[in-house]
Amino acid sequence: MSGVESLTPGAGVDSPVARTLQIGEWQADPVLDELRRGEQVLKLEPRKMRLLMALARRPQQLVTLDQLLDEVWGDLVVTPSSVYQSISQLRSVLGDEASQPRYIVTVPRKGYRLVAAVSEVVAVATPAPAAGSISAPLQPETEPEPKRRATDQAVAPLVPPAPPTLPASPAPSLPSVPSRRLLLGGTAAAAALLGAGGWWAWQRAARMPAGDITLAVLPFDDASPKELEQPFAEGLAESVISALSRHQQIRVAARATSFQFRSAQALAPQAKQLAVTHVLWGELRRLQQGLTLKLSLHRAADSEVLWQQVLESPAAALGSLAESVANAALGALGVTPLPADAKPVPLADAYEFYLLGLHHQRGGQIEGILKARTYYQRAIDADPGFALAYVGQASSWIGEYHYGNGLSIRAMDARAQPLIDRALQLDPVLPLAQGVQGSLHSYRGEHDEARLWHERALAKAPHDASLLYWAGAAENKAGWPVRALAYYSRAAELSPLSPQIQHLTGWAATNAGRYELAEQAYRRALSLAPKHANGARGFGIIGFARGRLDEAVQGYRQALTIKPKDAYFWDQLAWIYLDLGLIDEAKQAFAQFQAQSPQPVWAQVSAARLWVCTQDQPALRKAVDALPVQSKERDAVIETALLRVVLGQPEQAYKTLSSVIGLVLADPVPLYDEWSTFLGQHALLDVAVIYSATDHREQAEPFIEQASSYVERYAKQGNVWHAIGYHRARIAALRGQPDAALAALEDAVRLGWRRGWWLVQDPALQSLRELPRFKAVLARIEDSNRLQRQRLQT
Numbered sequence: 001m002s003g004v005e006s007l008t009p010g011a012g013v014d015s016p017v018a019r020t021l022q023i024g025e026w027q028a029d030p031v032l033d034e035l036r037r038g039e040q041v042l043k044l045e046p047r048k049m050r051l052l053m054a055l056a057r058r059p060q061q062l063v064t065l066d067q068l069l070d071e072v073w074g075d076l077v078v079t080p081s082s083v084y085q086s087i088s089q090l091r092s093v094l095g096d097e098a099s100q101p102r103y104i105v106t107v108p109r110k111g112y113r114l115v116a117a118v119s120e121v122v123a124v125a126t127p128a129p130a131a132g133s134i135s136a137p138l139q140p141e142t143e144p145e146p147k148r149r150a151t152d153q154a155v156a157p158l159v160p161p162a163p164p165t166l167p168a169s170p171a172p173s174l175p176s177v178p179s180r181r182l183l184l185g186g187t188a189a190a191a192a193l194l195g196a197g198g199w200w201a202w203q204r205a206a207r208m209p210a211g212d213i214t215l216a217v218l219p220f221d222d223a224s225p226k227e228l229e230q231p232f233a234e235g236l237a238e239s240v241i242s243a244l245s246r247h248q249q250i251r252v253a254a255r256a257t258s259f260q261f262r263s264a265q266a267l268a269p270q271a272k273q274l275a276v277t278h279v280l281w282g283e284l285r286r287l288q289q290g291l292t293l294k295l296s297l298h299r300a301a302d303s304e305v306l307w308q309q310v311l312e313s314p315a316a317a318l319g320s321l322a323e324s325v326a327n328a329a330l331g332a333l334g335v336t337p338l339p340a341d342a343k344p345v346p347l348a349d350a351y352e353f354y355l356l357g358l359h360h361q362r363g364g365q366i367e368g369i370l371k372a373r374t375y376y377q378r379a380i381d382a383d384p385g386f387a388l389a390y391v392g393q394a395s396s397w398i399g400e401y402h403y404g405n406g407l408s409i410r411a412m413d414a415r416a417q418p419l420i421d422r423a424l425q426l427d428p429v430l431p432l433a434q435g436v437q438g439s440l441h442s443y444r445g446e447h448d449e450a451r452l453w454h455e456r457a458l459a460k461a462p463h464d465a466s467l468l469y470w471a472g473a474a475e476n477k478a479g480w481p482v483r484a485l486a487y488y489s490r491a492a493e494l495s496p497l498s499p500q501i502q503h504l505t506g507w508a509a510t511n512a513g514r515y516e517l518a519e520q521a522y523r524r525a526l527s528l529a530p531k532h533a534n535g536a537r538g539f540g541i542i543g544f545a546r547g548r549l550d551e552a553v554q555g556y557r558q559a560l561t562i563k564p565k566d567a568y569f570w571d572q573l574a575w576i577y578l579d580l581g582l583i584d585e586a587k588q589a590f591a592q593f594q595a596q597s598p599q600p601v602w603a604q605v606s607a608a609r610l611w612v613c614t615q616d617q618p619a620l621r622k623a624v625d626a627l628p629v630q631s632k633e634r635d636a637v638i639e640t641a642l643l644r645v646v647l648g649q650p651e652q653a654y655k656t657l658s659s660v661i662g663l664v665l666a667d668p669v670p671l672y673d674e675w676s677t678f679l680g681q682h683a684l685l686d687v688a689v690i691y692s693a694t695d696h697r698e699q700a701e702p703f704i705e706q707a708s709s710y711v712e713r714y715a716k717q718g719n720v721w722h723a724i725g726y727h728r729a730r731i732a733a734l735r736g737q738p739d740a741a742l743a744a745l746e747d748a749v750r751l752g753w754r755r756g757w758w759l760v761q762d763p764a765l766q767s768l769r770e771l772p773r774f775k776a777v778l779a780r781i782e783d784s785n786r787l788q789r790q791r792l793q794t
Contacts, residue, residue: 021056024103024116026094028052035093042093047072051086055104055114064111084289085312087112092310210249210335213277214494216258216267216300217241217329220282220293233284234259235355236293238362239322240280240329243338245464246431250335254465254495255362264298271300274496279303280329290314295325297332307332319346343387343427350383357392361399369399390423391432398439406598408633409443409669416440431461439470445670447478465494469501472508477674479717481511499529506538510545511674513720518542533563544576545678547722547752550788552576567596571606575679578613579754580785580792586610601628605639612646613757621647634663635671635683642686645693645763654694657687672710680723680755682707685730689764692734704734722751730764741765742773749780756781 020029027036033049035042044052050072055063068083087104090096096103103116217240220233237259244252253276261267264279271277279298284291290313297307309328313321327337346354357375360368373396379389394416401412417440423433438453454471461467472487488505495501502525509518522538529535540555542548556573563569574589590607597603604627611620624647627640637660644653664671664687671683684707691700711727725748732741745759745768756778759765768774 020121021053022117022119022121023052023056023114024094027121028056044093048086048090048093051083052090055112056118059114059116059118062107062111062113068111085314088312208277208333210333213250213333213335214253214275215244215250215278215280215329215333216253216261216274216276217244217280218261218263218267218282219259220284221262222286223283223294224286229284229286231356231359232286232352233282234362235358236284236322236325237282238358239355240325242432242461242464243322243326244329245467246338246461247330247335248462250330250333251463251494254491254498256465256498256500257495259362260497264296264300264303267300268303275493276300278306278333280325282325290317293321293325295328297329315348317345318348319351344385346379346386346388347383350379350386350389353379353382354386354389354392357389357396361392361396366400366403369396369403372396385426387423387427387430387433390419390426391430391436394419394423394436398436408599410667413440413443413668429456429460431457431464431467434460435464435467435470438474442474442477444668445673447474450474450478463494465491465498465501468494469504473504476504476508476511479674479714479719481508482718484508485512485517497528499525499532499535502528503534503538507541510538510542511678511719511721515542515546531562533559533566533569536562537569540572540576544572545721545752547754547784548788549576549580549754549785550791553580553792565596567593567598567603570596571603572679574606575609578609578757580789581757582789582792583610583614586613599633599636601633602636605636605643608643609758612643612761615761617647634660634667638664638671638683638686638690641690642763645690646761650694653690654696657690661687672707674714674719677711677714677727678719678721678723680726680753680758682711682727682730684710685727685734685764688734689730689762693763700734704731707731720751722748722753724748725751726753726755730762733765733767736767738768738771741768742771742777745774745777749777754781754785756785 020027020031022028025037028034028044028049029036030049030053033044033046035044051068054068054071065080065083069080072086073082087106088098091098091101091104094103098104098106101115103114105113105115107113217237220237222229222233238255241252241255241258244250253274257274258267264281267274267276267279271279277300279300281296281298283294285294293311293313295309295311296305298305309332311321311324311328313324323338323341330337353375357372357379359372360375361372362368373393376389376392376396379386380393383389397407397412397416397419401407401409416436420433420437420440423430424437427433434453434457438450438457441447441450441453451471451474454467454474457467458464458471468487468491472484472491475481475487476484485505485508488501488508492498492501492505502521506518506521506525509515509521518538519542522535522542525532525538526535536555536558538555540552540559543550543552543555553573553576556569556576560566560569560573570589570593574586574593577583577586577589587610590610594600594603594607604623608620608623608627611617611623620643624640624643627636637656641653641656644650644656664683671687676682684703688700688703688707691697691703707727708731711724711731714721715724725744725746728744729741729748732738732744745753759774759778759781760769765774
């Protein structure tokens, strides 16, 4: 037998007789806790060195689990899984494979044998690590947190090892983890896989300053035996992006951009254009007791591998895995890790359900949103203390509202707000919860509160593209298009391949009158997503904004070739046809709107405008009589009352309005927003018109004043809309100021207002109809529309 026999049986590494051993290709120094092979030096965590020496003292012999637990973990109470995981880590460091072992052989249900040759190294001086050598310390075990439930025990988060120190630019070390006690009978011991050992391969290259780094996290691949884990793998990658977005210095590309690439090699040709400097990729393998995740960091420009590591996680530690991956990547980049998070780790089943919800919601279709909601609910059921699951559930209700599935804004708000309240109760500083809270305030017209919530969220996660997107949308809804553009610009830097950000950029630029920028954004959106209808619709919006209705028709027609069942596209096209005087086309478009609309009452009300345009009083009366007076659709009832005024039915109009005036005064959802105001619709003014036409002037005045303040605020905040002139004309006419009203109308026509048919019928403008300047306004509108009709028909 080799010279190792002289070692005292049972002597640990702290024993004075502990000596350097040659174990296969490696020299193991238990005093310095180092493994050396030529010039390569690996720093081993002390307990892992004890484990290696416990095996090396008995080369070729079985060492039982009980022996290893006594000799290596004698000062701790742990489960056998600590041994299993530590053996796996040692194999990774030694370059060994369990299927074809050269160092450590598993003896099933008994223990392990060290089969590599072992000999004592006599009088070996300890060499200094060579420049550029690899150092891969394994982290010490940690004690679990106190129990958070009677049935389960929280798992301490994984802490990856610090990256090697490069001579040119030393990397900061990750904070050490204090030793903790692991209890028998609890969940699998997370401490045994802190850092998960893995293996490192680091190319010598100068590191960038943190502020210059943009990291793209690609969708992780599933390498599990049955290949059924791809949704989970991609959900995990998205969760890593969310964690990294909280870093105050580096930028992380949004999912909508990074998930368009499956490999670093695929991204490399576009790296410069996307301003991406590094790429993180992972390969997940599900095992019976947990999973392994092979990570690699690449230089984006040429896809060269800079760093690699394998993380191993038992099932019970899944809830901390995304944070661990994020910190491993940050360590490899040489930047500070994320701040320690004191909130409880979610239970494994709940976290997995949440990741599956993310995967399904990512598709952006109503079917996926509804399926995601099911998974979020299962996550809540599995762990009622998991704040992110409530955020996901709330976002599914918002998504359903946006996709026009018949869910009203009030119903959405009633479902989403309690979920966000619960999420913030559990985690008051959770950025995604704060962001959704800001969006809910925005939907209710509470713009100052919305801004505060979005600012808080972005202070915590400054590089989260979703938060920037939401903050921009809230500013645009508040009537601040230039502020919105600033947020969208930052979001586009993180997600240059997102068509949605381009859509919103186009809309905000249109509001600000920056039509060239709007066209550029919509062209970019179409190039990114030719089959996404909002890009084409954007040109319809710009055409309407500029009074180029023939271009507006072409934009909406193109959008409808992509999405022929979009009810609201048909509605908007129908109104433009009315403006142009194309009655037959308007009839067909309104018929499609009614056939596709999830809100049949509003579709009936909107279609009734056809008979206003044609001045067909019998047809209009028949249409209005068919409308339900007691509808819960407040805005539709106001519109019905206004049409009663057009019909010369003041008493019925007043009665109809009275049926919803309580909801008008008490409803948390505002009666106006930037989109309806842009289109020339303002329910507050309609209420004032109804009261004025029915001789209730005192009741009308507060609504006139309120509407005026809203319209003027929009104008002062930088919105360039022809409809602002129309709204001002109505307000001035209601106040008995004909000259001001006519001047406002002339300004509206100059900017592109082309709705002449309604000017003739609008009760607010009745006092102006016989004035020459009013007739001149109508003539200019008709001249413009005639030319545009000719262009459409050629």
